[in-house]
Amino acid sequence: MQNILFRLGFLACFCSSAFSGVTYPPITIDLQNKPPGHQITEFRTLTILIDTRIDVININAGVGFFLIQVHSYMGNITLSDDSDAQISGTNIGLIWKGNSENVAHFYLFRDHLALLDNITMLIAVSTYSKYDPVPGGCNxxxxxxxxxxxxxxxxxxxxTVISQPPSQFGNFCNRSNIVTRMYYLYLSEHDNSTEQYFANIQKMISVDDIVKYGTLVLEGLTANRFKQMYSRYAGTGRVFAAVSTRLGRSAAYVPAVSYGCDVAAWDADCSGPGKDIFSFISGLAFALLWLFLWRKFGIPVVAVQLAFLLNGLLVASILFYSQLGDIYIFANDATFWTCFVCLLIVTQKPFGCLTSLFYIIALSLVGSYAVIFAVNYYVGGNLPYILLNTYRRITVANFGSAVIAPPYQTMDICQTGLWVLIFCIGVYVQTRSSMGRPPFPPRRADRARARVDENTPLIEPNQEMPPAYFEAVYS
Incomplete structure (x- = not known):
């Protein structure tokens, strides 16, 4: 019934265009001399009443099935065929299986809520033989x-990217000898142009291009390969692809794209990892509390341990932010946190000696990262996710099953260089300024009590003698 209404809608649009004197010729894709394993891609800009037909003609007799896919940008479309199959979305496709005819007809509709807007589409057809696995055939x-x-x-x-298992040609759902691998490809950071969108989709359509340009998702993070989770990086587009292989023959799924945010509200939703006033207030409150404790008690051991703890947390987070976090053994929370705590402790062991120097190094590393975190608020980048992914691992259930694999692009490289520069300057300046001084200054209260003026007696009868090391340290 749904498909009948769909066809009636198409007929109504066709009649409307006919009576208005406007005709929309079908899109013709010629597969002549295109045996299995070939791919044809076409760009079409369709305007106003774009509801039209796609004719695939001269289908080679050796073609067991072909995959037709249509991609649009920021506008849903619907693809239907002569059977009851139809699908709506921005990255869609249908399978045509061979029959006695060498022509196939498909029908293309768009969301008529934006009828007056132009819309650009990428149409691709990939041919396969009956010996190739059928993507999504075991739906x-x-x-x-x-x-x-x-x-x-x-x-x-x-x-979360969900797909359906493949099958053998003929709807045999025996998947024991079919292997499916997932791939992804990052778009340029904070670039939501249509050129970038379609150029990267084209790189993830054919099997050869997917293997060439895509990054393989390591196995073992999740038991269900067809429900793969990825860490979200708002504002950085990503193309997701899947390839099924059987006996050395492969077929690709329709690639899908996500920017990790609402592209229609780009400035509000895609400009960074999050801008919550609660984060600012809580951070400011903690800083004021720590400043009060230091001014009140002035215990160097506590200050040093906090700096070393933050340094260890940052170093461990950096290691797991890399590909180390995508190794399947760390999908288990117990294994992950055991290794994380061990890394945190190991990074603090060298600070037991030469405490003053390593204290400066720890403060410079954490402080320079804090500067980069703040800069990222205005210029973008993904380095803040070093700590945000660790926070997600603590607070978000099943985050261990997600693919971390962060993007590392031009902005991130520049910020890394700035991070290293600020770190080196911080170490140099603090080392020079602390030369000839005590490693940790006394409390302000102690300095105030020790301050003398012209009325202070040279010798007080009840004055305690300073410890033996006082002169060596404070001379």
Whole structure:
């Protein structure tokens, strides 16, 4: 019934364009001399009433099936065929299986809420033989019988990519000899242009290009490969792809794209890892509390341990921010936190000797990162996720199953260079300024009591003698 209404809608649009004197010729894709393993991509800019037909003609007799996919930018479209199959979205596709005819017809609709806007689409057709695995052929929950596309859902911390298992040609759901691997490709950071969008999708359509340009997701993070979670990096687009292989023959799913945010509200939702006033207030309160404790009690041991603790936390977070965090053994929380705490302790051991020098190093490392964190608020970048991913691991359930794999692009490289520069300057300046001085200054209260003037007696009868090391330290 749904498909009948869909066809009636298409017929109504066609009649409307006919009576208005405007015609919309079908899009023709010619597969002549295109045996299995070939791919054809076309850019089409369709305006106003774009509801139209796609004709795939001259299908080679050796083609067991082909995958037609359509990609649009910021506008849902619907793709249907002569059967009951139809799917809506921005990255969609359908499978056509061979029959006695060498022509296939598809119908393309768009969201008519934005009818007057132009819309750019990328149409691609990939041909396969009957010996290749069928992407999404063992569909369990999606709308169409065969589901070669992927669906994306987003939360504040995750991007979840869901796909359906492949099958052998002929709807055999025996997947024991079919291996599916997931890939991803980052777009340029904070670039939501249509050129970047379509250029990177084109890199993730064919199997060869996916392997060439994509990054392979390591296995073992999750038991269900067809529900893969990724850490969310707002404002950095990512193309997700999947490749199924059987007996050395491979087929690719329809790639899907996510920016980790609402592209329609780019400035408000995609400008950084989060700008919560609560974070500012809590950080300021903690800083004021720590300043009060130091001025009141002035115990160097406490200040030193805090600096070393923050330094160890940052170093351990940096290590797990890299590819180390995507190794499957660290998906287990017990293993992860055991190793994390061990790294935190190990990074503090060298600070037992030469406490003053290493205290300066620890403060410079943490302080320079804090500067980069603040700069990121205005210019963008992904280095704040070094600590944010650790925070997510603490607070978000099942975050250990997510692919961390952070983007490291031009802005991140520049900020890393600035981080190193500030760190080196901090170590140099503090080392020079502390030469000839005690490693840790006395409390202000002690200095106030020790301050003398012209009325202070030279010798007080009840004055306690200073300890033996006093002259050596404070002379």
């Amino acid at each position: 369990l929950s999606f709308e169409t019988e065969i589901a070669p596309y992927q669906k994306i859902s987003e939360s504040d911390d995750f991007i």
